[in-house]
Amino acid sequence: AARGGASVTFGLPNPGAPSSSGFTVLVESEWAELAGYRPVQITITSPAPAAANQTIGLELGVSRSWNRHQSVRVSTDVDWPAGTQSKTILLPVPQHGVWTTISLDTWIDGEHLVE
Numbered sequence: 001a002a003r004g005g006a007s008v009t010f011g012l013p014n015p016g017a018p019s020s021s022g023f024t025v026l027v028e029s030e031w032a033e034l035a036g037y038r039p040v041q042i043t044i045t046s047p048a049p050a051a052a053n054q055t056i057g058l059e060l061g062v063s064r065s066w067n068r069h070q071s072v073r074v075s076t077d078v079d080w081p082a083g084t085q086s087k088t089i090l091l092p093v094p095q096h097g098v099w100t101t102i103s104l105d106t107w108i109d110g111e112h113l114v115e
Contacts, residue, residue: 026043057075072095
């Protein structure tokens, strides 16, 4: 039997903050608080269709705030063809306990975005 569930939703940049790249990212996930791989849905949106092919790199980090040694980082590259304005991916992330800290680093064509 599944125990109580948990969910997380957050966006980047933070509400009210400008985006230097123009991209916005929404991260969403729901799961039972049990060990296993959890599907994390990541939606990337651009205010205008891409003029050229790009690659968007994502690195999601999760951990327990009281035990940084049990942190997990999962990364993927997302192909962003010319003309694309929005794309959603599912990123399977291993979970060994309750996540209390979540981070997301992003790159566009290898350039790290700090937002």
